[in-house]
Every structure is written in C-alpha cells, then in structure tokens.
Amino acid sequence: MLRWVASTFCVALLGLISQPVRAQSFNQFIGFGDSSIDSGWWAGALAVPPRCDSVAVPCTTGNPLQDALIRNALANGGAGAPVGVGFINSQILASYFGLTALPANQPGGTNYAIGGALDNRNAANGFAGNLNPNHNLPSTVQQIANYLSANGGRANPNGLYLISSGANDLGLALTILPVAAQQPYMASQAAALSASVATLTSAGARYIVVPNVYAAVPLVTFYNQTLWSDLHAAGVPFIPADIKPMVDTVIANPTAFGFTAATVLPGVVGPSTGSACVTPIGAPATTSGWGSTCANTTTPSSSFAYLRSANSEQTSFFSDNEHLSAAGQKIEADYFYSLIVAPSQISFLPEVAVKTRAGVINAILNQIPLSWDHQSPTGLNAWITGDVASLRMDNFPGFPGDPGTPIAVSAGFDYRVRPGWLIGAALSTGTTKQSFSTTGNFTQDVFAASLYTAYLTGPFWADVIASAGAQHNDVNRLVPIGITIQPNSGSTSGSDYSLASEIGYRFFDGKFTHGPVVGIALQRVGVDGFTESGSFTSLSFDEQNRNSAVSEIGYQASYDAGQFRPFAKAVWNHELASTDRDVTAHLTTIAAPSFSLPAVAFGKDWGTASVGTSVRISNRVSGLAAFTGQFAQQGVTNYGGQLGVNIALGPVASDMPVKAVRH
Numbered sequence: 001m002l003r004w005v006a007s008t009f010c011v012a013l014l015g016l017i018s019q020p021v022r023a024q025s026f027n028q029f030i031g032f033g034d035s036s037i038d039s040g041w042w043a044g045a046l047a048v049p050p051r052c053d054s055v056a057v058p059c060t061t062g063n064p065l066q067d068a069l070i071r072n073a074l075a076n077g078g079a080g081a082p083v084g085v086g087f088i089n090s091q092i093l094a095s096y097f098g099l100t101a102l103p104a105n106q107p108g109g110t111n112y113a114i115g116g117a118l119d120n121r122n123a124a125n126g127f128a129g130n131l132n133p134n135h136n137l138p139s140t141v142q143q144i145a146n147y148l149s150a151n152g153g154r155a156n157p158n159g160l161y162l163i164s165s166g167a168n169d170l171g172l173a174l175t176i177l178p179v180a181a182q183q184p185y186m187a188s189q190a191a192a193l194s195a196s197v198a199t200l201t202s203a204g205a206r207y208i209v210v211p212n213v214y215a216a217v218p219l220v221t222f223y224n225q226t227l228w229s230d231l232h233a234a235g236v237p238f239i240p241a242d243i244k245p246m247v248d249t250v251i252a253n254p255t256a257f258g259f260t261a262a263t264v265l266p267g268v269v270g271p272s273t274g275s276a277c278v279t280p281i282g283a284p285a286t287t288s289g290w291g292s293t294c295a296n297t298t299t300p301s302s303s304f305a306y307l308r309s310a311n312s313e314q315t316s317f318f319s320d321n322e323h324l325s326a327a328g329q330k331i332e333a334d335y336f337y338s339l340i341v342a343p344s345q346i347s348f349l350p351e352v353a354v355k356t357r358a359g360v361i362n363a364i365l366n367q368i369p370l371s372w373d374h375q376s377p378t379g380l381n382a383w384i385t386g387d388v389a390s391l392r393m394d395n396f397p398g399f400p401g402d403p404g405t406p407i408a409v410s411a412g413f414d415y416r417v418r419p420g421w422l423i424g425a426a427l428s429t430g431t432t433k434q435s436f437s438t439t440g441n442f443t444q445d446v447f448a449a450s451l452y453t454a455y456l457t458g459p460f461w462a463d464v465i466a467s468a469g470a471q472h473n474d475v476n477r478l479v480p481i482g483i484t485i486q487p488n489s490g491s492t493s494g495s496d497y498s499l500a501s502e503i504g505y506r507f508f509d510g511k512f513t514h515g516p517v518v519g520i521a522l523q524r525v526g527v528d529g530f531t532e533s534g535s536f537t538s539l540s541f542d543e544q545n546r547n548s549a550v551s552e553i554g555y556q557a558s559y560d561a562g563q564f565r566p567f568a569k570a571v572w573n574h575e576l577a578s579t580d581r582d583v584t585a586h587l588t589t590i591a592a593p594s595f596s597l598p599a600v601a602f603g604k605d606w607g608t609a610s611v612g613t614s615v616r617i618s619n620r621v622s623g624l625a626a627f628t629g630q631f632a633q634q635g636v637t638n639y640g641g642q643l644g645v646n647i648a649l650g651p652v653a654s655d656m657p658v659k660a661v662r663h
Contacts, residue, residue, distance in 0.1 A: 028099060029100065030110045030111070031101055031161070034116060034166075035081075035167075036113075038103070041104075042292060045105060055136055055138060061132040070292055070293055073292070073293045076304060077296025083291060083313075084294035084313060087330075089336065097397065098398060104147075116130045117130050117143070118131065119140050119141060119166055120188075120189055120193060124188075144200055145196070155203040155205040161205050163193075170213060170220055173185050190223060191226075201236050209238070210240060216244070239340065240592040242590045245589040256484055257327070259315060259327075262274045271300070275308065276320075277320055291323045327482060334479070335481060343582070343599070344399050346477075348436075349494070350494070350525040350544050355406075355636075356389075356432065359406065359430075362610070365463060370644075373616075381413060381414050382411075382413040382649055383647065385410045385643070389406045389407075391406055391434070393434075393635060394636070395600050412425055420457040422455075425450065426450040427447075431444065439479065440478035445471065450468075459508075460503075470495055473494065475491065477490075477532065487535055488532040490531060496523070497523065498521060498523040501520060513559075515557075517552070518553045523546075523548040524546070525547075525548070529541055540587075544583060548575065549577040551576055552571040553571060553572055563615060563616050564614070573605065579602070582596040603632075608631075622645070624642065627639070628641075
C-alpha cells in the first residue's frame, strides 16, 4: 500500500510541471499524390485562362485528345477528377472535419495531387514527374516542395495531410523496365518520397495519412513495405492505411455495400462495363482510367465518357478500370477517418475512470460527517451510498464524443479510535456504458477498496482517502464504412490508484457553520493494451497511463435545522498534471509501423458545486441526499445525485448532544 501511495505522489508532483495541451483540431487539409486523391486539378488547368498554381504554364495533360475529353466532360457536369461524377476520398475525408480539399490550382485549394503523378523524377522514367506528356507537371516530391516554398518553408502543424502515391511508378516499372531493374527503381522512388515526407514533418507536419497501393503483385508488396519502412526509419509520424483488405472485403461482400457481382469489379471498355462510367464511343481497347473524362449524363457520346446509369456512381464500386466510384471513394474516406479517430476514442477509457473515481471519493467525504454526528459508545458506524451520474465528454471537432450514465455503490464502516480521530474502510463498485456518439460504445466496470481517516477538533478538520482499484472494459467500436457498419470488439483490464485529501476551517454562527476548504486528489489510471477483432478496421492498442492531480479551493457551509442539516459546497478545480499524452495503435491486417495520436484533452479548470442535506431518521440512523455538478470545464458535462444511509452500531444515547459537524 505504501509503495503505490508513494508512487502516486511522485507521479502527481512530476505532473505539476505541466505543458500546454496539444490540440488535435485540424484547421486545414493538405493532399499530395496522384489520381487516387486528385480532387479535380484538370478543372483549373483547362480553364481559360488556365490556373496552374506553382506549375509552369501550360499545366494541361499535354495530350490534346485527353484534354478535349476532359473539357467536354467538365462542360457536361463532370468533376474533372478520376471519381467521374461525385466527390473523391480526399474531399470526403476533409469534410468530416469541416474542411475542404479543393485542388491547389483553385482559389483556397490545398490539394496538390495531380493525376498521373510519379513519386519523383528519375532517370529511369526519363526525368518526368508525371505519366502525362506534359513534363511540367510535378511529381509528388515536387508537390511537397511547391507547398513548402509557397508557405515559407513551414508546414501547418494542425493540418491533416494525405499522401497517396506510387501506383503510377509501379505501372511504369511493370510495363517498361526489365524485371531486374524493377525493384531498384521502386526502392529509389520510395526513398525519394520518404525523404520528402521527412522534410515535411521537419517543417511542422504532424498528422499524415499514407495509404499503400492496392494490387496483388509482388512488386507492389515490395514497394509498400519499402515505403512504410523508409518512412518509419526516417522518424516520420504517419498513419498507415491498408487498402487491400478494404477492397477485398467489398468485393467479397458486394450486396452488403450496395453493389452486385457484376458491378463490384473494375470495369472494361465499352457499354458492357460494370463500372460507373462507360468509355466514350469508339474508345480503343487500351483505354484506361477514363473516370476523369466522365460527364454527368447517361447519353452515349464520343466526346466524353458517360454514366452507365443515373445512379451508377452509387451502384458500382469502380468509376473505371482503376479508380473507385463515388460510393467507393466514400468507403475509402470512411476507412481513413476510422484510423484517425480511433486512438482518441480509446483514450476515453482512462478519462472516464478519472471522473468516476471522483464520485467514489465524494461518496466517502459525504459520509464522514454523518459518522461524526453519531456519538455511540462503540464509535463504530456502517454506511452505504448509491450514486447515479450523467457524464458527457466531447472530443475534438470532427471526432466522436462519449456520453454515458455511470452508476456506483459504495459501502463502508469507520471507527472513532480516540476523540477527534476517525478511521474507516470502504468498498465500491460501479459500471457505466459510454457511447462513442453514434459509433459504438464501451462498458467499464470498476471495483475499488478505500482506506480513510478523518480529524476533527475545534474549528479544524482534515480528511485523507486512499483507494486502489481495478477496472474491466468491454469495447464495441462500430465503424461506418459506406452503407455498412463494421464491428470491432475487444476487452481489456486496468488499474486505478488515488490519494485524496481535504483540510478546512470552521466558523460557528449559531446554527450556521461555514468555512474554507482546500484539497488535492492524486490519481494514476492504467489501461492494458488489447487487440480488436471483427473487420478490416480492427486495430490493436498499446497500454495507456493517465496521471491526474486535481487541486481544489473553495467554501462550504451547513445549517442545523434540527432533524435536517442542509449543506452546500463550491470549489474551483485545476488539473495540475500534464494531460499531454498519446495513444498508440497498430493495424491488424498487415505488418506495419504503429502510429500514435493525441488522447482527448479537456479544460484544466472547472468548478464543482454540491448541495444536499442529511436527515436524522433516528438516534441510530441518518440519511443523506446530495446533488453534485461540475461546470465550466471545456469538453465535459458531469452531474449526478447520491442517496445514502449511515447507521451507528451499538447503543446510542438518546439524550447525548449532537456536535456541530462539517459538510
């Protein structure tokens, strides 16, 4: 017991030197890469006059026929993006955080991705940065350089970055280079891209999603592993996204996602395609990636690609033979989003434990005055308290919150060892089901054993409560993917140690007693690591430790109304410990570097107010009713009520005077 008490004190004292809380509130989306996230670069490039951002004019594809097809599609409601008609994953992902992903060549645009982009200019690809004939178009490495140059060499530390590249390099290597040269080329491209991303992080970028390339080809696997390995070796804090199991899941279960066996696979040239867009009439059999030439019409044309049906963007998984449809893009964006928000969701587990332990401490504090009030010769009292609360914790903008209703029961006994001193012990158990907004929930069951002592003499009083406990968490994290809900379940245990103390002074004014109170509650919550199962969105999470040192200063008062003793207490709380911590997660679908993101963080100052009354039911029995609420804490709403009873064991003299007590 002494060992963990000392440990808790040390942890709390270290936490007094707290650092500013990091915010995971994204204020900008920035994209780099190829057609997999291009949100419509060609719409600006083919405008009159052309908008090219930092790319040398002209910034068109350089293929007159392709440029004409895209222009015609744009004139007929097309997006000028590989999705065809609708939004691409970068736009959808950005919208989940209230942001936009406009192409960088449009006003306010921050998506630098351009269809056909290669990782880097390389002798093996003729020093071109893009597969399009126009060699002015930048590679992904050059896009990053253009962004940094336009922003004075600084990257937005609160931006959400999405980097998707490599597919065009792989296509080039597989079709142009001899087999012996393919891996060296892809290794050099991965090295160049990872070095560029490392420069981006050195400039301030912190939140970067890097999906791998989907294809069941050995060279693709080599490239994916090499890129992620290089990024990890360079110290880049990135979020890996494994696309293959996502695509495989959809293809294996087409009807669940709104598709059919005929519309879930990449399409073929001609009207028999199962993709959302049909190639222009007369298109050669070698036509590929025709989504960017797709117009918003079902009328066949030789001037642009057209929709297979009015709703084909929702009933087909692919827009063409390479790129996902609007429905497919949403599935991909939903997957990216799930990776970004999952660590903060799981960070709620220890945060809830911090708040529910405060309820246990408050239950004991409210019972101590009732034990002082009973002056039985044995000095022994037993008590029980029930607690029901409402606890809502809000997350960063765009992240799921965590409302729930904790309930708890505490029971104990105490003994007056000598005049002015009380010692006691209590057992507490509780449970709460906290919802991840609309995306699942977790149930936390807790158990705690407490030892406490109280001192009361004259106007001075003091209480000390030491508690040790365990928790069990059953996690049911549901992830919306397209029109489906992907289940992820797991369970884990944890520990919870706390040491709380209050001291105060009393002024007596007839039946009215009042005075100041100061205190501190030190706590260390540990949550063991665990692995989810259920879907391709399942993750594994490392253990968490949450340290807390909450101070309080305030005032309290009580009034002796005979049978009833109403009381009130108001204090201002401040979290002294640093709440700057990360939660580390791992993909379960592939071997990949882990990724860490900030835990949810709340305001470090708030008020707590309690009102209630004790009622003398008999000389042996007293009851308690109290309401406690927190206010003014950013991100937290917490209030609840307690009902309890305190029984003096042994004989109680009916004519024994009642001492003024403190509430």
